[in-house]
Amino acid sequence: MQNPAQAKASTGxxxxxxxxxxxxxxxSERQDGRR
Known part of the structure; x- marks a missing residue:
């Protein structure tokens, strides 16, 4: 079982x-709009 610190780090x-x-x-969407 993971300890809470490791679980928190992975979700982060x-x-x-x-x-x-x-x-x-x-x-990328902003650059497309500029074109």
Whole structure:
């Protein structure tokens, strides 16, 4: 069984990856609008 600290770290990592993906997506959409 994972200890709470490890579980928290893994969920935090997943959240960070999702936010980064949304961030990159918004940037690429903005660049598409500029074209």
């Amino acid at each position: 990592k997943q959240k960070g990856a999702v936010q980064q993906r949304l961030f990159l997506k918004s940037i």
